[in-house]
Amino acid sequence: MSNKNIKSKATKSNKPTKTADKQKSVTARIIIFLAKLTIASLFTLGIFLIYLDAKVRQTFEGQRWHVPVQVYGQQQKLQIGGQENLTAITESLIINGYENVNYVTRVGQFSQVADLLTIFQRPFDFDDGASHAQQLNIEIVNDIVVALQIDKAAVSQLSLEPQLLARLVPDNKEDRVLVSLEELPSQLIDTLLLIEDRDFYHHYGVSPMGIVRALFKNIRAGRTVQGGSTLTQQLVKNMFLSRERTLTRKVQEALMALILEFRYSKDQILEAYINEVYLGQNYANGVYGFGLGAQFYFGKSLNELSPAQMALLIAQVKGPSYYDPWRHPKRAVERRDLVLRLMFEQHLLSLVDFEYAAESPLSVRAHRRLAKKKYPAYLQLVNRELNQYLSSFTQKSGIKVFTGFSHRSQQLLEQSVNQQLPLLEKQYKQKGLETSMIVTDIATGEIRALVGGRESGYAGFNRALNAKRHIGSLIKPIIYVAALERYQQYNLASILDDKAITLKNGSGKKWQPKNYDGKYRGQVSLIEGLVYSLNIPTINLGMSLGLNNVADAIKALGYQHKLQMRPSVLLGAINMSPLEVNQLYLAIASKGYYRKSHTITKIISSKNEILWQKKQTGEQRLSGEAAYLLDYALTQVTKIGTAKSLTWRLNNKEIAGKTGTSNALRDSWFIGYDNKHLVTTWLGKDNNKPTGLTGSSGALPLFANFMKRQGVVNKIEEQPPGIVVTLFEQQTGNAVTEECANTVIYPAIRAGIRTSKHCLQEKVDRRSWFEKVFGD
Structure with a gap:
């Protein structure tokens, strides 16, 4: 066989082998590719899983949700022997969504039989830890708590579930x-x-x-x-x-x-x-x-x-x-x-x-919309305080905010406004009257209720916080207490001039102030100047003290803004909001002890950890003796002075207060307090036009109407050891003996009393010889 034929056969036999090798090579490459693709896919999947895992953990283990701020009202605590009103408690339960039934069988119900109130209280996290649903029995006789039970076990005190005022929803809605x-x-x-x-x-x-x-x-x-x-x-x-x-x-x-x-x-x-x-x-x-x-x-x-x-x-x-x-x-x-x-x-x-x-029917609520914020004016102040204490991020973590809010005081406040403003407009032929009122607990400084305008539930302009108006005669008690602090120089009987005066400002412009009635009395005592709200004696007193000393007294009582002092400030030519005025008088009502008025009492986290709590601290800004004398004078204001109509409006209850009226009757003010609450009332117009109302004809009836609804807690006078009841000669203001005629009795600071042995006129004994021998 020739070599040619042999080579030809060999070539033919190698062709299948090369094809197979080629196929194997392609298969190998595909396998390698798939292996690489699988590895790459697994790697990518692994990376993706790591990413997803991190995403899950970050959300699930961090702050999962932006949860609304829950704002609660006053947490009412009852104790044996305490003074409470059964009707007020039942009203509170109804507002809080409890059902009034004949027999209590489940959570959220209450029943009342005579003086005994039974409540199946919902679970709530109180100060002493989480509380489960429990049955409360409360017996109140003649407004005194006589018996308390939790799940039929006698206790000395218990807490009622506070009212949820609002849920402040975060930005994500x-x-x-x-x-x-x-x-x-x-x-x-x-x-x-x-x-x-x-x-x-x-x-x-x-x-x-x-x-x-x-x-x-x-x-x-x-x-x-x-x-x-x-x-x-x-x-x-x-x-x-x-x-x-x-x-x-x-x-x-x-x-x-x-x-x-x-x-x-x-x-x-x-x-x-x-x-x-x-x-x-x-x-x-x-x-x-x-x-x-x-x-x-x-x-x-x-x-x-x-x-x-x-x-x-x-x-x-x-x-x-x-x-x-x-x-x-x-x-x-x-x-x-x-x-x-x-x-x-x-x-x-x-x-x-x-x-x-x-x-059964569907039994859903009558209206789809959840209740709007019922008390927007109060909540505006809560929001303002909340932003001072916590960051916006922390506010979205499901916190609970507890306040001093009293739904009963708030309702009574709104009822008084709704009733009185239309009557005043009709009586004095006015339109567009607006108002603001603030109720504060004197002992704690907690703001119990607040109205920012005549339309309750309106979330617009809040006059209690933002309306800056002339305060008129409300400034006067601060001037007088600044004088009484200087007890070596002034007391309630000190004589002040009440004669026409002319003052000049820096540019030489003349100012000739007058008393409200346009009359001059020659001379009056210090207490008369305050009780009858006389302008001229007040200006003379303020100028004698020095404007800087008056400014110091205003700031000591809590005014935090810069003051530009001029003589007209002595008659209230200074703009303040009702909230700022309320702060000034809180120290006066609490016997000179300063504490910051506030709504928020405590903030706790979603895990019931206290994030912030109001400390009951303060300081004595007025001496106890001077504060007592001022309180005595302001009580006389409501008995014989510019607010004497309160004697018949409130049936001779023991109360203190001060009227205030700005120029041209643009602003009507009254601030009053009993032994428990301080109430600040302003009445005016948003366009600053005259109202035709003084403090006693406008704001005072509003105040009186509220206090009558709320109930007055008579003031209790506790005379400090440094105070002594003293006999003063009316014409000179000197402390004198009983031998002097024309005298008056006032309390005074013992350390400042220098009794004079000389009288302008000695007392004449006009008794007959028989009366002298045998007595009266």
């Missing part, structure tokens, strides 16, 4: 009430898991069997009755992801669900879901979580819901808009009844309870 798993009724939890994820405690975040089961049930029902997503997936969707429906988002949802299940316990996930699930829309604010959902739909706490209400609330998870009970009641009833039937089938309801629940 998500509103929720955080609840713990322990607070939830077991029936609600069992039903939720039955409807949304019955295998919750048996899967790892994703449930293939659940998807198949849901698909089968939906096909059999001919509509969607059950979802395929686990409760964990729903939580991921609500907490971490957008609402878009894409495959990428669904994969991300599943991965994050697996991470959640790996990182956290089932109970933690369930509690987060309960607080995160979207349940409706309260206009601009979304309603999130079952805690707020119960309030939004029924005006109740979760523990107060009936089985039918629980079923309706869980029905909303499916679609709050589609099953909206206000807009689509028929759909809502159908969905609720479906939930009830499943509850019955799974033995979560008895037959009797199922039939009763299925036949």
Whole structure:
């Protein structure tokens, strides 16, 4: 055989081998590529999982939600022997959403039989720790607490649940009430898991069997009755992801669900879901979580819901808009009844309870909108103080803010304004009168109530905080107490000139002030100048003291702004808000002891840790003796002076106060106080036009009307050791003996008394010889 033929055969036999090798090479390259792709994919997936894990942990272990600030009113504490009003307590309970019943059987109810009040109080976190639901028995006889019981055990004191004033919703417009798993009724939890994820405690975040089961049930029902997503997936969707429906988002949802299940316990996930699930829309604010959902739909706490209400609330998870009970009641009833039937089938309801629940109406609140902030003027001041104490970030962490707010005082204040302003406008032929009133507890400085205008509930311009007006004669007590502090020189009997005067300012312009009645009395005593609010004696006294000394007294009582002193300031030509005036008089009403007036008493975190608490500290800004003398004079103002109409308006109750009127009758003021409350009242017009009202004809009737409604606690005079009752000669103001004629008795500071043995006129004994021998 030739070499040529042999080579040809060899060539033919090598061709299949080369092809196979080539195929193997391609296969190897594909395998390597796939291996690399797999590695790269796994690496990418790993990086992505690390990212998702970090995202989950950052949210779940940090501040999960921006939770509204919850603002509460005064926390009322009752103790044996304390003075309390049973009617006021029951009114408070009704305002706080408690139901008045014949027999108390569940949380949120109360009953009253004669002097005995029984309350089934909701769980609430009080100062001494978390409190469970408990039954309170309170017996009050003649406004005195005689017996107290908690769960039938006698106690010496107890606390009532404070009123929730408002929920200050954060910028993201998500509103929720955080609840713990322990607070939830077991029936609600069992039903939720039955409807949304019955295998919750048996899967790892994703449930293939659940998807198949849901698909089968939906096909059999001919509509969607059950979802395929686990409760964990729903939580991921609500907490971490957008609402878009894409495959990428669904994969991300599943991965994050697996991470959640790996990182956290089932109970933690369930509690987060309960607080995160979207349940409706309260206009601009979304309603999130079952805690707020119960309030939004029924005006109740979760523990107060009936089985039918629980079923309706869980029905909303499916679609709050589609099953909206206000807009689509028929759909809502159908969905609720479906939930009830499943509850019955799974033995979560008895037959009797199922039939009763299925036949019951929806029983949602009459109006969709959650109650607006009822007391916006007061809450504006709360907000102002809150911003001083906490950052905006901390304010979104579910904090509770406790205040000194008294709903009863607030209601009475608003009632007085609504009644009196129209009467004053009609009587004095005026229009557009506005007002502001502030009620402060003298002992603590806590502001109990506040009105910023005549329209209650209006959230606009707050005159109590922001209206800067001339304070008129309200400045006078500060001038007089500055004099009384100089006890070596002044006392209540000191003589002041009341004659025409002319003063010049720096540019030579003349000022000729007059008394309100245009009369001059020649000379008057210091107490007469204050009691009758005389301008000329006050100016003479202020100029004698020195304007700088008067400025020091104003600042000592709490005015914090710069003062430009000039003679006209002595008659109140200085602009202050009612809140600033209230602060000045708080020290006067509390016997010279200065404390800052405030609304907020305490702020606690969502974990019941105290973040800030008002310290009951202050200082003595006026001497006790001078404060006592001023208090004595202001009490005389209400008996014989410019506020003497209070004697018949308040039936001769012991009260102190001062009227104030600015130029041209533009501002009408009255500040009064009894043994418990200081009340600041302003009345005027926003355009600063004359009102035709003095302090005694305008603001004083408003004050009196409120005090009559609230009830006056008579002032109790405690005379300091340094005060002595002294005889003074009226014409000279000197302390004299009983031998002198034309005398008057006033309290005075003992250290400043120098008794004179000389009289302008000695007392003449006009008794007959018989009376002298045998007595009167």
